[in-house]
Amino acid sequence: MIHIGFGNIVNTDKLVAIVSPDSAPVRRMVQNAKETGAAVDATQGRKTKSVLIMDNTQLILSALLPETIASRAQAENGGSDEA
Numbered sequence: 001m002i003h004i005g006f007g008n009i010v011n012t013d014k015l016v017a018i019v020s021p022d023s024a025p026v027r028r029m030v031q032n033a034k035e036t037g038a039a040v041d042a043t044q045g046r047k048t049k050s051v052l053i054m055d056n057t058q059l060i061l062s063a064l065l066p067e068t069i070a071s072r073a074q075a076e077n078g079g080s081d082e083a
Contacts, residue, residue, distance in 0.1 A: 002069065004060065005042065005063050008042040014055050015055075018069050019066065020049070021050065030051060038057060038059060040059070047063060049066070050062045
């Protein structure tokens with residue numbers, strides 16, 4: 001489990017990718033997920049800085065940078081994951 005900001009925690013076993021929300025394809029994915037109810041907004045009203053893609057096709061929006069979340073995930077796994 002990793003902390004993704006503001007008291008929110010995600011199961012790393014279900015995590016597929018951590019991406020920046022800046023590209024148009026990711027923005028479309030987020031918009032589609034919001035329309036279908038597959039998006040979980042964990043930003044507490046702040047700007048979305050990363051999108052976590054889960055293995056069940058849900059998206060989790062976080063106000064932390066992707067690098068921050070990735071470093072926490074690597075530390076949780078003992079640093080065994082390659083970047």
